[in-house]
Amino acid sequence: MNILLVGSGGREHAILQKLRENPEVETVYVLPGNGGMAGEGTCVDIAAKDVPSIVDFAKTHPVDFAVVAPDDPLVLGAVDALNAVGIPCFGPTQKAAMIEGSKVFAKQLMKKYGIPTARYEVFTDLKAALQYVETCPIPTVVKADGLALGKGVIIAQTRQEARDALRSMMEDKVFGQAGSQVVIEEFLTGPEVSVLSFTDGETLVPMVSSMDHKRALDGDRGLNTGGMGTVAPNPYYTPEIAQTCMDTIFLPTIRAMKAEGRPFRGCLYFGLMLTADGPKVIEYNCRFGDPETQVVLPLLESDLLTIMKATAEGKLAESEVKWRDGNACCVVLASRGYPTKYEKGFSLTLPKTKENEYIYVAGAAMEDGVLKTNGGRVVGAAVVADTLESAIAGAYDLAGRIHFDNAYCRSDIGQRALAAGKGGNR
Numbered sequence: 001m002n003i004l005l006v007g008s009g010g011r012e013h014a015i016l017q018k019l020r021e022n023p024e025v026e027t028v029y030v031l032p033g034n035g036g037m038a039g040e041g042t043c044v045d046i047a048a049k050d051v052p053s054i055v056d057f058a059k060t061h062p063v064d065f066a067v068v069a070p071d072d073p074l075v076l077g078a079v080d081a082l083n084a085v086g087i088p089c090f091g092p093t094q095k096a097a098m099i100e101g102s103k104v105f106a107k108q109l110m111k112k113y114g115i116p117t118a119r120y121e122v123f124t125d126l127k128a129a130l131q132y133v134e135t136c137p138i139p140t141v142v143k144a145d146g147l148a149l150g151k152g153v154i155i156a157q158t159r160q161e162a163r164d165a166l167r168s169m170m171e172d173k174v175f176g177q178a179g180s181q182v183v184i185e186e187f188l189t190g191p192e193v194s195v196l197s198f199t200d201g202e203t204l205v206p207m208v209s210s211m212d213h214k215r216a217l218d219g220d221r222g223l224n225t226g227g228m229g230t231v232a233p234n235p236y237y238t239p240e241i242a243q244t245c246m247d248t249i250f251l252p253t254i255r256a257m258k259a260e261g262r263p264f265r266g267c268l269y270f271g272l273m274l275t276a277d278g279p280k281v282i283e284y285n286c287r288f289g290d291p292e293t294q295v296v297l298p299l300l301e302s303d304l305l306t307i308m309k310a311t312a313e314g315k316l317a318e319s320e321v322k323w324r325d326g327n328a329c330c331v332v333l334a335s336r337g338y339p340t341k342y343e344k345g346f347s348l349t350l351p352k353t354k355e356n357e358y359i360y361v362a363g364a365a366m367e368d369g370v371l372k373t374n375g376g377r378v379v380g381a382a383v384v385a386d387t388l389e390s391a392i393a394g395a396y397d398l399a400g401r402i403h404f405d406n407a408y409c410r411s412d413i414g415q416r417a418l419a420a421g422k423g424g425n426r
Contacts, residue, residue, distance in 0.1 A: 002027045002062045003305070004087070005041065006048050006078060007069035008034050010332075010362035010380040011290035015069060016041050017358065018297045018304040025305065029061065035371050036350070036361020036379070051078045058087050067091065067308060071147055074286050075101035079266075090308040092286050096257060096264040100286040103183050104145050110281060113256040115249055117281040118273075120185035126170040132184060133162040139187040144169050146178030151224060151339070153283075155187065188273040188280055191236035191420075194292045195270045197250060198307055200316040201263035204254050206246070208299050208323055209237035210292045211417050216339060218412045225339045226377055229395075229413030231388060232295040232328045235420040236274055245272065245279050253284070265311055294360050294380045295328035329395040330382035331413050335363070336406040338376035343406055346373045351401040357394070358382040359402070373404050388417060 001024045005016060012030065016037055019025055031054055033043030046053045049072045058066065068078045068091035077094035091097075098105050110117040118141070123129035133140065133156070142165040144152030152175050156162035162184075169179030196207040210232040216222035249270060257264045269285035269292070297304065301322040310319035335342035348364050348371045360382060363375015379402055383394030392414040399409055 001025055001064045001305075002029070004029045004031065004054075004058055004061075004063045004066040005033075005069065006031050006054060006067065006073055008032050008048060009070075009290055010360040010377065011288050011293040012069050013037050013360040013362070014294045014297045014358070014380075015067060015288065015304070017360075018300065019067070022303050022305045029057070029063065031057065034361055034374070035364045035366035036348075036359075038366055048073050049076060051076050051081050054078060055081045055085055058082055059085050063087055065090070065305070065309065065312075069287055071097070071100055071285065071287055075147060088309070088312050090312050091266040092264050092268075093262075095262040096266075097286040098262065099257065099264065099268070099284045101147060102145055103143050103283070104181055106284050107183055107185070109253075109256055109260065113252055113259075115252050115256065115281060116278060118186040118188050120183050122181065122183055124181050126166060129166050129170065129182060129184065130163060133159055133166065136184065137186065138162070141185045141187050142166060142169070143183040143185065144175045144179040145181035145183065146175070148175040148178045149226070151175075152178055153224070188275050188282065190273050190275040191234075192282070193234045193237045193272045193274060193279075194230075194289055195237070195245065195250075195272060196288060196292060196296055197268050197270065198311050198316060198321065199254055199268050200265050200311045200314045201254065201258060202314065203316040204246075204250050204268075205316060205321045206242070206250065207296045208232045209234040209242070210289075210295055211236075211414075212289070212292060213410060213413055216410075218410050223339050225334075227289075227291045227332065228334065228410045229329070229331045230291045230295045231330075231391070231414040231417045232292075232299060235388070235417050241274060241279060245270070249279060249281060265314070291330050291332055291380050294330040294358070294382050298328050298356075298358055298382060298384050299324045299326065324384065326384050326386050327388040327391040328382060328384045329388070329391040329414050330360070330380045331395045331399045331409050332362075332377050333379045333381065333399055333402055333404075333407050333409045334377050335373055335375070336408045342376055344372070344374050346405040347371070348373055348378065349403040350379070351398075353398070356384040357398050359398070373406075378404065378407070388414060392418070
């Protein structure tokens with residue numbers, strides 16, 4: 001069986017490795033992939049957002065199934081286009097992907113169907129938005145409506161920061177058209193939890209919960225990034241909270257999307273805040289999270305391709321989804337200076353992995369047979385172990401065996417989870 005996988009980062013590398021565990025898989029074409037995936041997949045130099053070229057490739061090559069992983073091609077309708085030429089896909093349609101493609105749509109959906117989330121206001125006029133932040137509670141959260149590489153959310157600690165965020169989005173267009181409409185919402189407090197889920201539009205199966213570390217520096221300081229590391233499961237996410245989320249958030253969201261004529265099939269990501277008033281939705285993503293995928297998929301005992309096919313066919317209820325006992329930690333090694341300015345082109349040396357160790361390459365290119373750094377987040381070092389403490393120690397040991405100039409990583413990934421006093425418990 002031949003598979004087409006769209007994407008190029010650490011998330012896609014994790015999906016690629018998991019798909020290759022199925023003995024029926026022969027070739028995985030990765031569009032565009034990266035230099036670190038070349039030994040496991042066939043990388044093809046077609047950009048993830050180039051939907052017409054992706055479809056042309058699928059039509060002219062033996063592709064039996066496609067997995068569209070990133071948000072941009074999903075929002076651009078890649079699944080619709082591939083389905084139209086007879087290629088079955090894992091991933092939501094363009095209409096369903098709007099749950100991430102527009103934060104305004106997502107907030108209005110939650111309001112209409114009573115799904116708990118932060119209070120909010122929507123603005124298309126800069127003057128009106130500036131007037132609003134003169135009186136709204138501070139801190140407040142300013143969000144660009146559209147996709148912004150995970151960087152379109154500003155937590156404004158002062159009114160001046162809120163003004164600056166609005167001007168950069170709406171006036172300076174730092175996120176292009178994504179910032180022409182903004183959401184200003186209530187700042188929620190509490191532990192954050194990420195929950196990925198498989199869903200075929202009727203059945204929803206949550207994956208193991210995780211905890212992301214978004215800030216660039218230790219102690220959750222510095223700029224927001226795409227994610228500097230993750231642990232799973234999240235110790236704050238108890239069975240009782242999981243049931244509340246299923247009853248008040250997960251299933252209501254699936255039913256709401258179906259009622260809106262946008263049935264969601266694929267991976268739906270729930271970004272949650274466990275507030276004093278109960279769990280609330282911070283954000284939805286229409287795909288696997290990065291780097292959450294890098295700790296969740298190593299814990300998946302069942303075959304990923306079988307689950308993906310069942311999801312695409314509307315038969316998820318018939319598919320077994322089993323998880324390993326244990327904990328996982330992923331430490332991201334980035335280029336020093338990320339997420340702003342950083343240098344590329346340094347030689348990247350990867351060690352041989354031992355059992356329960358996983359290396360996921362995110363930003364690298366092969367140049368004249370030498371693997372070199374080619375991005376901000378370069379590599380994820382992930383380990384599965386019996387306890388959270390062992391998983392964290394193992395991930396840092398693995399990260400220490402990966403070498404490239406100007407590398408840096410946070411030194412406190414997972415410490416917040418350990419401090420919760422529940423490390424090692426599901």
